[in-house]
Amino acid sequence: MERWRFTGHIAGAGTAGGTRLVLGAWDRSPHGAFADVMVEHPDGRRELLAPDEWVAEFVAATYVFDAVRLVPVTVTVDGGAGDGIGTGDRPGARWTVAAGPLRWEFTVGARTGWGHVLRAVPPRLGRTLTVARVSDRVARLVMPGVRTLGTAGNDRLEWYAARDLHRLTASSATWDGQDLGALADMDPPPRFGFSSTPRSPTLTTLTSTVRLGG
DSSP states (O other): OOOOEEEEEEEEEETTSEEEEEEEEEOOOOOEEEEEEEEOOTTSOOEEEESSSHHHHHHHSSOOOEEEEEEEEEEEEEETTTTSSTTTSTEEEEEEEEEEEEEEEEEEEEEEEHHHHHHTTHHHTTTTHHHHHHHHHHHHHTTTTTOEEEEEEEEEEEEEEEEEEEEEEEEEEETTTTOOEEEEESSOOSSSSSSOOOOOOEEEEEEEEEEEOO
């Protein structure tokens, strides 16, 4: 069965107004580098902001949305120990996301305890399905709502190999120019697929593998 790998970062944050935001910023993928944003609005409506048809079709076939918008999605990173998405998981890095009606800025904080644990796992081993089965059991216990393995849409199997985990220390976002409120936990967890991001606002460095056809 064909396997597609996406390597990069996922940022997840809630807002005081009830909007929950999930950014996928991928350095390497079958489609090259790209970013997309999943948004769950306070009324529960789930929306995908995608930069092109390929991303829209693939992501919407893997996760669940009530609406999909094709809009330019740009991500810039500066600060910390260097510039660019490749250095975006360093403390102090500042991310700026522009995606259609959404403007979102956030700052990366310290590595979490689980981030230290994840960095000790050899990357090649961590990407295997066997390790994903084990880490999924651990994630269910220590981070409610988080899964590392599950069935995605259209008979696809997906698993996450996280390599690092950092807190977000600041976040501000607007939608059509309206302030969405201060940084908040992902509560309730968004309902895009089989897994949520951690409840606390975080930036995860990872590889996502999608096996097509189950």
